[in-house]
Amino acid sequence: MTIYRARVLDTPEDPFEGGVLRAEDDCALVVHEDVIVARGSLADVRKHDPHGLVIDLRDGWLLPGLVDTHVHYPQVRVIGALGMPLLEWLERCALPEECRLASDDYARLVAEEFCASLVAAGTTTALVFGSHFSGAVDQLFSVVEHYGLRVTSGLVVSDRGLPEDLLTTPERAHAESVALAEKWHGVGTIRYAVTPRFSFSAGDPILEACAAAAADIGDAWFTSHVNENPAEVAEVARLFPRSAHYVGTYDDHGLLDERSVLAHDVHATDAELEVLAARGTAVAHCPSSNSALGSGLFPLGRHVDHGVRVALGSDVGAGTGFSLFKEGLQAYFVQRLLDDQGRPLTPAHLLHLATAAGAQALGLGDQVGDLSPGKAFDAICLRPVRGTELDIGLRHVGSADEALGKIFTLASDADVADVWVGGRQVASGGFVRHLPG
Numbered sequence: 001m002t003i004y005r006a007r008v009l010d011t012p013e014d015p016f017e018g019g020v021l022r023a024e025d026d027c028a029l030v031v032h033e034d035v036i037v038a039r040g041s042l043a044d045v046r047k048h049d050p051h052g053l054v055i056d057l058r059d060g061w062l063l064p065g066l067v068d069t070h071v072h073y074p075q076v077r078v079i080g081a082l083g084m085p086l087l088e089w090l091e092r093c094a095l096p097e098e099c100r101l102a103s104d105d106y107a108r109l110v111a112e113e114f115c116a117s118l119v120a121a122g123t124t125t126a127l128v129f130g131s132h133f134s135g136a137v138d139q140l141f142s143v144v145e146h147y148g149l150r151v152t153s154g155l156v157v158s159d160r161g162l163p164e165d166l167l168t169t170p171e172r173a174h175a176e177s178v179a180l181a182e183k184w185h186g187v188g189t190i191r192y193a194v195t196p197r198f199s200f201s202a203g204d205p206i207l208e209a210c211a212a213a214a215a216d217i218g219d220a221w222f223t224s225h226v227n228e229n230p231a232e233v234a235e236v237a238r239l240f241p242r243s244a245h246y247v248g249t250y251d252d253h254g255l256l257d258e259r260s261v262l263a264h265d266v267h268a269t270d271a272e273l274e275v276l277a278a279r280g281t282a283v284a285h286c287p288s289s290n291s292a293l294g295s296g297l298f299p300l301g302r303h304v305d306h307g308v309r310v311a312l313g314s315d316v317g318a319g320t321g322f323s324l325f326k327e328g329l330q331a332y333f334v335q336r337l338l339d340d341q342g343r344p345l346t347p348a349h350l351l352h353l354a355t356a357a358g359a360q361a362l363g364l365g366d367q368v369g370d371l372s373p374g375k376a377f378d379a380i381c382l383r384p385v386r387g388t389e390l391d392i393g394l395r396h397v398g399s400a401d402e403a404l405g406k407i408f409t410l411a412s413d414a415d416v417a418d419v420w421v422g423g424r425q426v427a428s429g430g431f432v433r434h435l436p437g
Helices: 042-048 073-078 086-102 104-120 134-147 170-184 204-217 230-239 246-251 270-279 287-292 300-305 324-337 347-354 356-361 389-394 400-410
Strands: 002-010 022-032 035-040 053-064 066-072 123-129 150-154 190-196 221-226 260-264 282-285 310-312 379-382 416-421 424-428
Touching: 002 042, 002 400, 022 042, 022 053, 022 400, 035 042, 053 400, 053 416, 066 073, 066 260, 066 282, 066 310, 066 324, 066 356, 073 086, 073 104, 086 104, 086 134, 086 230, 104 123, 104 134, 104 424, 123 190, 123 221, 123 356, 123 416, 134 150, 134 170, 134 190, 150 170, 150 221, 170 190, 170 204, 190 204, 221 246, 230 246, 246 260, 246 270, 270 300, 282 356, 287 324, 300 310, 300 324, 310 324, 310 347, 310 356, 324 347, 324 400, 347 356, 347 400, 389 400
Parallel strands: 002 053, 066 123, 123 150, 150 190, 190 221, 221 260, 260 282, 282 310
Antiparallel strands: 002 022, 022 035, 053 379, 379 416, 416 424
16 A cells, blocks of 8 residues: 555535535545545554555645546647637648548657647546547557556547548448457556547438447447537538537437537537437537637536536647646636626636546546545646746645645646556656556
């Protein structure tokens, strides 16, 4: 057993339902193998292992590992292309780069950069939009296995509206998806997600193939995009005249349930929110991407009021980086800009959206998302460089809420000193490392 002694911040109770930030200045966590078996004062937890190693982290702040519910693996190298709406950005930036992942060697390099970037940002769990190429998805899973991250991902499939190299047939989409799932689904902390890119590029035959693949796999996840940009929404309405709305293009094929996560949903109708709530489908809110592409301001309050689960996504590479602290701050800004229509957010809301809400959206709420006994030890330790704004601010805070507010306002990758996934330390002092083997 190992005992971690730290200042701990987490949100085991949902702030959207009256929960508050749980904060302890001197908390001892007993970790046996990969699980937290006790939490309390050092004196109280010593009974579990009177002579166990104590690692003192009280010079930093210990938080649950962050959970990203929407991030694109092939787009690491196109972050920062500004000044374009969604469809132009896809044509000029994202899709040409995604075509390059036809090379397994290139895909391997990108997968290494992608996983290292997740770890550096403190993200230990992610729902990852994969590649249109089966070999590239295989490379991603291989690298994920070495890092030990909790990743759900899959082959991205489309049959229209994209460069020819990125298109497939329903038969091939089904066969390759099932083959990848047979190889990787359930291996360690890897899970498979059936992934049509979006209804703009995935017609009824591809969506039917996705439904068939999901049925054959049995317990696969499902992810795609919805209601991101007005031009995209209008085109999907034209392409699917028999569907009631954009959400309906997926629901009509039986693709929405509690194992589904749709990204964006900026321009949701009440009818769509009712369907999402009824199916138990979660939404990944990607505020920096929505702002960078000019997509719109996310109606968080309407989602919460309809009972739709919401978590954060970085949406790299339309998003402006991997940091969920940045995404939390952007989410805070967006709700402020919506005035009476916005949902005021506290620091506890931001931490919940970046951790426990994401874990619940991905069906992992019983395993990760907070630092309670019985949960896996997925954690990050923030230790700002001496003399930086965050360091100065944290040394003079008057409360835990104030500290968490400063973390979401000022923290960056450079402040994430240590990262653990399932009790294994995958980053120390900013140095990212593979698991042995």
